[in-house]
Amino acid sequence: MTQVSDYVLSRLREWGVHRVYGYPGDGINGFLGAFERAKNDPEFLQPRHEEMAAFMACGHAKFTDEVGVCMATSGPGAIHLLNGLYDAKLDHAPVVALVGQQRRTSLGADYQQEVDLATLFKDVSEYVQVCMTAAQARHLVDQAMRTAAATRGVATLIFPEDVQEEDAVTTPGRAHGSVFSGVGSYRGQVIPPVHDVRHAAEILNDGERVAILAGQGARGAAVELTEVAELLGAGVAKALLGRDVLPDDLPFVTGPVGLLGSRASDDMIMKCDTLLMVGTGFPYAEWLPEEGKTRVVQIDQDARRIGRRVPVDAGLAGDAREALRLLIPYLERKDDRTWRQGIEADVGEWWRIMERQARQRFDAINPQLVAWELSDRLPGGAILTADSGSGTTWWARQLKLRAGMRASLSGTLATMGPGVPYAIAARFAHPDRPVVAFVGDGAFQMNGMNEMITVARYAGRLSGPPLVFCVLNNQDLNMVSWEQRAMGGDPKFPASQDLPDVPYAAYAELLGLIGIRCTDPDDVGAAWDRALGAGRPVVLEFVVDPNVAPLPPHIMFDQAKHAVRALRHDPDRVGVAAAAFRQKLAEFFEIRRHG
Incomplete structure (x- = not known):
């Protein structure tokens, strides 16, 4: 008979998960046996520490746009996951954590390695649940995967040892309280309303010195971002998480911004009269224009993040690529390219400075x-x-x-x-x-x-x-x-x-x-x-x-x-x-x- 642990792994496989980063312990013995029976699909990959498993799951999510999965035993193993999971949470990388727990009969008895895991993982997780019976496994796995993908956050599932070894219930009986969930996540595209797009375009068209600051939310919108920059005669600075949204060999890309940033980015941001922020939560006010001296347009998938760093004059809540596509027809090409030429000159100068500094000799x-x-x-x-x-x-x-x-x-x-x-x-x-x-x-x-x-x-x-x-x-x-x-x-x-x-x-x-x-x-x-x-x-x-x-x-x-x-x-x-x-x-x- 298939156990709950076998079923969980097979359900993850249906979700497209073929790799789990984890470290063993007796709190997940049921899963370890199931991995052996799964014949490497999904595969159990063993780092040297649970924190590394969480980092690897986060890295997988970042470089694949898939949900990364990590696993740890109860108590100390679960605690070790937290730093890597917070990294995923704060950088919006979708990760599911599978965690062992002591047997249900021992819970509440201050048993060895018993930790209140639901409380422990509550802050780091968009979704955290304990699987208390075999019939829950199906909808908990589905909801965890769906939540991680939809929110680009962390979801945590906790499995007591004895539940892992129970006979699986793949199809709950048709009774009141049963849940029949399905595999598949669906991410619709959020599109800002036309009147917001027109208002944003008016502000950008009025600007004489437009700068763009792009973050990881602009990934996949390189064509649109480039066209907007060309129309507005703008340069593009990049937050560190948006390091790869545009290549650095474009002459108007000023590079990173902030403490680790370039002088070209800093000069552009400080001298612009209009700033377009695309998919970034860049937090440092001292590297952004002074309040009230620059008009700001912000594009973000999550409307809650618009205006969170600086006051905005226009906000577009929506997918960056789609918002830029809607914006482009309303933008007017700037005939005066003086501002853009100055940015490109600053970029060239910055790269020459970088080489000169790199060639200097020290001890x-x-x-x-x-x-x-x-x-x-x-x-x-x-x-x-x-x-x-x-x-x-x-x-x-x-x-x-x-x-x-x-x-x-x-x-x-x-x-x-x-x-x-x-x-x-x-x-x-x-x-x-x-x-x-x-x-x-x-x-x-x-x-x-x-x-x-x-x-x-x-x-x-x-x-x-x-x-x-x-x-x-x-x-x-x-x-x-x-x-x-x-x-x-x-x-x-x-x-x-x-x-x-x-x-x-x-x-x-x-x-x-x-x-x-x-x-x-x-x-x-x-x-x-x-x-x-x-x-x-x-x-x-x-x-x-x-x-x-x-x-x-x-x-x-x-x-x-x-x-x-x-x-x-x-x-x-x-x-x-x-x-x-x-x-x-x-x-x-x-x-x-x-x-």
């Missing part, structure tokens, strides 16, 4: 050079992941994404740890595409190194096109060190910031992977060539200088004041000051040369 490898040398070598269709840290700045600024490439990171939670599991999930989902992860040594020590064991375990399946884990080794929790200086006015605190020097490339070789260690700036390009041509998973370690500051496009007075105060007593003050001066000097000379 160790300039971390900007690592990203710069990768940029032109990126294989077509590459998938790029990044972790959270100072390396994210170089990933955001120095890499030129081309059409067909994908990129993501923990944009909203900004947690350390997802860069490696995102990359692993991307390769499992797209075995024919190159994948490159950009990771700091702090995040790699935190959990990425452990996942190299996972990579080694599945190395045969993960080999082929490039799969490179690029580790920036500076022996410093670098972003926090800079935040201490610029935000707190405190010097770097070595007891919290210094990291052990670990031989990452050698560790990879110990596991049977390819390890490449680069310490000479003249060898950076050759190291990338070797890694990208390896045909097997590679840990590519660069020993980089921690004193190269991730300087914002404009330095605010309070940040400068705090940094000056901090550096008086900073253990790295000489190297930091020299590196910062040389970076700004490179920018100054580039502006003078072409200004």
Whole structure:
């Protein structure tokens, strides 16, 4: 007789789920037996930690637009899922979590590993339910999958051990209270009303200096976004989660915005008289126009998010692609292209600054050079992941994404740890595409190194096109060190910031992977060539200088004041000051040369 656990897996398979990331424990023993009987469909993939399973499910969702699924045992295993699930929730990635629980007879008795899981998962989940009887399994799985897909959020199902092992009920009896749900999710397109579209067009047509800020909600609308930018003579800046909505080789794409952003984006946003925000929840007011000085039009699928960051003059609640399509016929092409020409000149200047800064020499490898040398070598269709840290700045600024490439990171939670599991999930989902992860040594020590064991375990399946884990080794929790200086006015605190020097490339070789260690700036390009041509998973370690500051496009007075105060007593003050001066000097000379 088929058990509930067997039925749940078969129902997931009907929903198109063929891969579940999870870690075993006796709280899900019923499911483990069912996976064996399922003959690898769906397949159980084992990372080294439940948090990594949740990150992998999130990465799968981001790079496939499918629902990612993860699994954990009861108690501690379930708790470990939470960080990865919050990453999915905040970045709007659809994920279903399957979690074990103690037997129903022991619940409420403070039994070993008994945790109130429904309460624990309530905040992170759009839908959370406990399966208390076999007859519920069908409609709970259906509703969880449907909810995750429809809300682009997290749904959690909790299965007590004894329920997992009950005989399955695939078709409830036709009695009062029975539920006969079906497989299939349906996402209709939300279209804004015509009078809102006309009003938005009037504002955009009146603007003389129009800027566009696009986020991940604009993905799939590249053609329409480009046409709107051409008509309005606008430039397009991109929030980090929208890193791949438009390629960076378009002359009017100004790149990232904000603390990790480009000077071209910053100048455009600060000088525009009209801002069109498309599918973005970019939260930082200091990098947006001052209230009352710029007219704002916002497009978002969810009307609740319109006007949440800045007051808007017109809002279009709807799918970005459809809203832009409706808007285009009402837009008037701007004959005066002075504003657009200035944006394109700023973009060209910014890329020259990036190269000049990347080519600068420091005590160790300039971390900007690592990203710069990768940029032109990126294989077509590459998938790029990044972790959270100072390396994210170089990933955001120095890499030129081309059409067909994908990129993501923990944009909203900004947690350390997802860069490696995102990359692993991307390769499992797209075995024919190159994948490159950009990771700091702090995040790699935190959990990425452990996942190299996972990579080694599945190395045969993960080999082929490039799969490179690029580790920036500076022996410093670098972003926090800079935040201490610029935000707190405190010097770097070595007891919290210094990291052990670990031989990452050698560790990879110990596991049977390819390890490449680069310490000479003249060898950076050759190291990338070797890694990208390896045909097997590679840990590519660069020993980089921690004193190269991730300087914002404009330095605010309070940040400068705090940094000056901090550096008086900073253990790295000489190297930091020299590196910062040389970076700004490179920018100054580039502006003078072409200004």
